[in-house]
Amino acid sequence: MTRRARPLALALLAGSLAAPAAALDVGDPWFDEATPGPPVRLEVAYVDLRRGVELQSQPMRLGTAASGPAVVGPTLPPVKGHAEIEHALLRLSASPTARLAGQVDIGIGGSDDDGDHLVLVGGALRVLIGETGPLRLAAQASGHWISPHTERMSGVDPSWGSFAAIQKSDYSEAGVALLGSFDAPLGEVAWLSVYGGPRFSAFGGSVDAVFDYENPIVVGGTPVGDRIWLSGETEQESLFGIVVGARVDLGDVWTLRTEARLVEESSFTVSVGAGF
Numbered sequence: 001m002t003r004r005a006r007p008l009a010l011a012l013l014a015g016s017l018a019a020p021a022a023a024l025d026v027g028d029p030w031f032d033e034a035t036p037g038p039p040v041r042l043e044v045a046y047v048d049l050r051r052g053v054e055l056q057s058q059p060m061r062l063g064t065a066a067s068g069p070a071v072v073g074p075t076l077p078p079v080k081g082h083a084e085i086e087h088a089l090l091r092l093s094a095s096p097t098a099r100l101a102g103q104v105d106i107g108i109g110g111s112d113d114d115g116d117h118l119v120l121v122g123g124a125l126r127v128l129i130g131e132t133g134p135l136r137l138a139a140q141a142s143g144h145w146i147s148p149h150t151e152r153m154s155g156v157d158p159s160w161g162s163f164a165a166i167q168k169s170d171y172s173e174a175g176v177a178l179l180g181s182f183d184a185p186l187g188e189v190a191w192l193s194v195y196g197g198p199r200f201s202a203f204g205g206s207v208d209a210v211f212d213y214e215n216p217i218v219v220g221g222t223p224v225g226d227r228i229w230l231s232g233e234t235e236q237e238s239l240f241g242i243v244v245g246a247r248v249d250l251g252d253v254w255t256l257r258t259e260a261r262l263v264e265e266s267s268f269t270v271s272v273g274a275g276f
Helices: 007-015
Strands: 040-057 059-064 068-075 079-097 100-111 117-132 135-157 161-186 190-219 222-236 240-250 254-262 267-275
Touching: 040 190, 040 254, 068 222, 079 117, 079 267, 161 240
Parallel strands: none
Antiparallel strands: 040 079, 040 222, 040 267, 059 068, 059 222, 079 100, 100 117, 117 135, 135 161, 161 190, 190 222, 190 240, 240 254, 254 267
16 A cells, blocks of 8 residues: 655654764863973763754655665755764873873764764864963864764654664764863862863764665655655754863872863763873
8 A cells, every 4th residue: 555745754754864963072271381291191081962963954865775766855854953972082182392282082982773883083182372370271173073873763654654764874073162271279189170161163974864665655646666765964053162171180190070061062071081
């Protein structure tokens, strides 16, 4: 039995294209001045984020597995939602001079439906703009890439019946931040550094999905196949955000840090690090 397409069916298809997003931890404006040579810090962090995203899709294509896309269908309306991801992050930071620092990030998230874990790779460069006493002002630029991710899903569309789908996606993120910080001693062996400031970050990626239906799909009274191809671009709803965080240095080696990223996302980080 064939069925006619209805707007509700298009909305269900669009909703199934929800994608994971990422805007990685910014990090504290750290510059090591006391140690000669290139001081290094290794940090392990847990990052949890939630960010608003929007999917802009291309016109759907319809056909069969044998024939390939044969008919161009309608374009789905933009879909807004929230994307969430949790990942562990390993960060290697170095400050070769008193006014320059950089970091390299490697993260791993949950596994996709093919059993492959999300891998996040990127880094940042930070420049000290000015300082007076315990106050510092720094600028940072960062970029990250997220490995391709596969999701498999199935369900029942009220217009076209049962379907099974596979979605593949990949993403990248770039941002700049202006970070102010304040340092103060905590007793005789610990130091507290509080930091924060505005951040602008752009997130984008591509999404490709294939939906296979048990029932033929009818367009204008004519069966056009049982498969739909959908492609789209995902981007953030808002570029602007606020970063606030704090780091505690325990002696000459260990550090503890927490960070929150607000406005364009609701994300936080907790980490432990060691200096060398």
